[in-house]
Amino acid sequence: MPLNRGNIVKWMFKTLLILLLWPLTLLAQDQSSTNVSSAGQKGWNELNGEKLEALKLNGDATRGEESFQVCQGCHKRGATGSASGAYPRLAGQHVSVLIEQIADIRSGKRKNDKMLPFADEHELTTQAIADIAAYLHALPLTPNVFGKGPGNALARGKTLYLRDCLICHGENGEGSAEKFYPLIAGQNYKYMLREVGFIRDGKRGNANPEMIKVIKPYSDADLAAVTDYISELEIH
Amino acid sequence: MMQLSSVYYRTNREQQAIRNAGKWCQMAAVLVLLLCNLSRTALADDSQRTKAIVTEVCAACHNLDGNSIDPTFPKLAGRNPDYLVRELKVFISGQRKSDLMGPIVATLNTDDLRPLAEYFSAQKPTSGQIKDVKAAEIGRKLFQNGDESRDIPACAGCHNIDASGNSRFPRLAGQHREYLIAQLNNFKNDVRNYSSARLMRELTKRMSDEEIAAVADYLNGL
Numbered sequence: 001m002p003l004n005r006g007n008i009v010k011w012m013f014k015t016l017l018i019l020l021l022w023p024l025t026l027l028a029q030d031q032s033s034t035n036v037s038s039a040g041q042k043g044w045n046e047l048n049g050e051k052l053e054a055l056k057l058n059g060d061a062t063r064g065e066e067s068f069q070v071c072q073g074c075h076k077r078g079a080t081g082s083a084s085g086a087y088p089r090l091a092g093q094h095v096s097v098l099i100e101q102i103a104d105i106r107s108g109k110r111k112n113d114k115m116l117p118f119a120d121e122h123e124l125t126t127q128a129i130a131d132i133a134a135y136l137h138a139l140p141l142t143p144n145v146f147g148k149g150p151g152n153a154l155a156r157g158k159t160l161y162l163r164d165c166l167i168c169h170g171e172n173g174e175g176s177a178e179k180f181y182p183l184i185a186g187q188n189y190k191y192m193l194r195e196v197g198f199i200r201d202g203k204r205g206n207a208n209p210e211m212i213k214v215i216k217p218y219s220d221a222d223l224a225a226v227t228d229y230i231s232e233l234e235i236h
Numbered sequence: 237m238m239q240l241s242s243v244y245y246r247t248n249r250e251q252q253a254i255r256n257a258g259k260w261c262q263m264a265a266v267l268v269l270l271l272c273n274l275s276r277t278a279l280a281d282d283s284q285r286t287k288a289i290v291t292e293v294c295a296a297c298h299n300l301d302g303n304s305i306d307p308t309f310p311k312l313a314g315r316n317p318d319y320l321v322r323e324l325k326v327f328i329s330g331q332r333k334s335d336l337m338g339p340i341v342a343t344l345n346t347d348d349l350r351p352l353a354e355y356f357s358a359q360k361p362t363s364g365q366i367k368d369v370k371a372a373e374i375g376r377k378l379f380q381n382g383d384e385s386r387d388i389p390a391c392a393g394c395h396n397i398d399a400s401g402n403s404r405f406p407r408l409a410g411q412h413r414e415y416l417i418a419q420l421n422n423f424k425n426d427v428r429n430y431s432s433a434r435l436m437r438e439l440t441k442r443m444s445d446e447e448i449a450a451v452a453d454y455l456n457g458l
């Protein structure tokens with residue numbers, strides 16, 4: 001291309017155009033990535049139906065304690081969960097997470113045939129779900145006395161946790177009420193191990209697709225290691 | 237027609253006797269309520285009216301103090317009044333089926349349900365005798381802890397540690413073993429098939445016949 005005046009003008013014009021449009025493309029990229037993640041959020045945690053209804057209600061912890069009677073046959077008084085890990089600890093969990101999980105089990109999104117009759121509409125009203133969530137959230141976070149892992153894979157578990165889990169579940173496993181990420185500190189090791197397996201293998205119907213993606217490559221040993229580490233986390 | 241809860245335990249003669257008793261109660265109930273309604277002003281107060289219904293309608297089976305003698309009839313003493321009213325209503329609506337209770341409750345005035353429930357609730361409940369100590373111990377464990385390996389919840393979760401019950405779940409302490417076994421089987425076999433009994437229908441299906449008897453033995457002794 002001969003270096004004449006016309007070409008220089010064309011080149012300058014192109015450069016100018018690129019410089020002008022560059023921020024726009026960045027913005028567009030940014031928007032498209034936001035869209036993807038919010039689409040994931042939408043599919044995972046659409047706020048509608050009973051979940052939305054319960055979230056809008058004012059939960060009453062005193063009423064919640066009474067409504068929790070129907071749950072404590074399995075989850076135990078004080079919602080400590082069971083030593084075997086068959087039933088999770090619920091004490092201290094975020095209100096949003098509790099409402100979401102109960103509503104999802106009721107709607108069948110999270111399949112749990114064993115629990116379903118106990119969360120039946122004749123046992124729990126939507127208000128009772130909000131009340132139970134308020135009651136459980138207010139319960140003290142006592143130390144994880146019977147739910148710890150074997151403690152033999154903590155270093156590996158820590159590496160995985162810091163790399164993959166911390167960003168959502170937080171440094172101490174506190175989760176996020178706003179984003180519906182559960183509190184996992186103090187949770188029973190065996191219960192968590194079962195559930196992360198379900199999540200990885202696509203068996204937990206209401207799992208966050210982002211999390212499925214992250215733990216898809218995990219081996220059983222990886223899951224055990226990271227769960228081992230989590231079971232040692234404590235919130236003071 | 238045969239009372240379903242009695243299928244397992246009663247001979248034909250007993251069933252006939254119970255049917256006769258039921259008819260007698262029914263006739264008595266109609267008569268008493270008729271008299272009560274006619275002479276409403278003559279009765280000094282509602283408690284007298286309640287006592288009259290208890291004496292003439294309920295006591296033949298449930299006894300005056302709500303601690304029935306016949307182990308096929310439930311003890312009502314000490315049971316929560318809200319629970320008793322709820323059950324009377326499901327008998328009246330026909331959701332809870334009983335050839336015996338059905339015709340009797342049909343004669344009751346809706347206004348009388350609450351005072352009747354309050355009356356029986358205020359009576360002192362009695363304990364029974366444990367029949368099989370070994371079974372009762374198995375029953376205690378199941379009642380207090382459940383069995384996680386088979387997703388059987390602890391009964392104590394709803395019915396309280398001392399089986400004293402509350403407004404939603406009945407008192408079971410001291411209840412007749414026979415009655416408890418019959419009712420647990422009524423849940424298990426979908427005889428008590430109304431919607432609010434879904435939970436009990438599900439969890440009794442997770443229990444063996446031996447476990448049902450064991451829990452009943454334990455509760456009877458409380």
